[in-house]
Amino acid sequence: MAALNRPARAFLVARPAAGGRETLARRLREEGVETTASPWHPEGLSVTRGAPQLTSAFRRGEFVLLDPAAALVARLAAPSRPGPLADVCAAPGGKAILLADRSPDRRLVALERHLRRAAELADRLRTAVPRAAVVRADATAPCLPAGRFAAVLVDAPCSGTGTLRRRPERRHRVTPRDVSRCAEQAFRLLEASAALVAPGGAIVYAVCSLEPEEGPEVVERFLARRPGFAPEDPTPWLGPDAAPAIGTGPWPHLDTWPRLEELDGFFAVRLRRTGGAPRG
Numbered sequence: 001m002a003a004l005n006r007p008a009r010a011f012l013v014a015r016p017a018a019g020g021r022e023t024l025a026r027r028l029r030e031e032g033v034e035t036t037a038s039p040w041h042p043e044g045l046s047v048t049r050g051a052p053q054l055t056s057a058f059r060r061g062e063f064v065l066l067d068p069a070a071a072l073v074a075r076l077a078a079p080s081r082p083g084p085l086a087d088v089c090a091a092p093g094g095k096a097i098l099l100a101d102r103s104p105d106r107r108l109v110a111l112e113r114h115l116r117r118a119a120e121l122a123d124r125l126r127t128a129v130p131r132a133a134v135v136r137a138d139a140t141a142p143c144l145p146a147g148r149f150a151a152v153l154v155d156a157p158c159s160g161t162g163t164l165r166r167r168p169e170r171r172h173r174v175t176p177r178d179v180s181r182c183a184e185q186a187f188r189l190l191e192a193s194a195a196l197v198a199p200g201g202a203i204v205y206a207v208c209s210l211e212p213e214e215g216p217e218v219v220e221r222f223l224a225r226r227p228g229f230a231p232e233d234p235t236p237w238l239g240p241d242a243a244p245a246i247g248t249g250p251w252p253h254l255d256t257w258p259r260l261e262e263l264d265g266f267f268a269v270r271l272r273r274t275g276g277a278p279r280g
């Protein structure tokens with residue numbers, strides 16, 4: 001828990017236009033921003049000095065600022081079969097951009113329920129990922145074709161207990177009731193989004209929460225109802241450097257807390273569609 005009292009360092013992921021993280025690091029240094037290569041992400045840089053948001057590389061959209069754990073979630077959602085991608089809880093859009101960068105030939109649909117957030121997401125993706133379609137919609141009743149998507153990311157709204165170092169006020173506000181309410185909503189989002197996945201495709205469920213109720217318990221409930229989905233080992237998506245962030249338990253998953261002090265606390269699992277209809 002002590003890690004949650006320390007301020008988070010800025011972290012960025014170089015986009016393809018940057019020409020690699022070493023080139024980007026050099027250009028940032030010329031503008032007074034010092035970075036070190038991240039052990040977690042092959043395109044990641046930890047910022048040790050300066051404000052990357054004030055650089056010309058930022059204005060050119062050459063990197064995305066987000067937590068390393070969030071960047072790992074985007075990597076986990078890369079598709080392994082042909083077909084379009086969906087990010088059903090997409091605003092503000094950091095993971096959607098990284099997901100699109102990993103699959104430059106794919107169509108990406110980004111859903112967001114809230115009007116203002118959907119508008120901001122549309123603005124951001126218009127320049128960052130012009131091929132993306134932003135749809136304002138409720139992902140518990142998605143207006144998208146069933147069984148068509150190679151990968152679906154459900155980065156569900158949650159209590160946020162894994163990001164308390166960024167939003168310390170939350171530690172006085174989150175109640176057990178909030179956790180239960182978020183868990184129920186997350187289950188409904190996961191359940192509805194599963195219908196979008198093509199045979200052989202995958203759904204990635206993620207929350208920035210440390211609460212088992214919002215993480216593994218949602219997945220256990222989902223798997224009991226959906227025998228046509230099976231957890232996949234995240235290692236091939238995350239790479240060997242991310243091994244310390246892989247948790248075990250009933251199935252391997254991304255688990256960035258509490259031993260990994262540089263990272264926000266995320267729980268994420270990749271579920272492959274191996275079969276058909278839900279039970280009952």
Ligand SMILES: C[S@@+](CC[C@H](N)C(=O)[O-])C[C@H]1O[C@@H](n2cnc3c(N)ncnc32)[C@H](O)[C@@H]1O
Pocket residue numbers: 070088089090091092093094095096111112113114117137138139140155156157158189
């Ligand atoms: C954890 S945030 C997503 C962060 C985002 N994936 C990123 O990397 O920038 C969850 C988002 O889901 C949106 N949301 C909540 N309920 C939703 C629903 N039923 N359908 C679609 N979006 C929803 C929230 O407004 C919020 O923007």
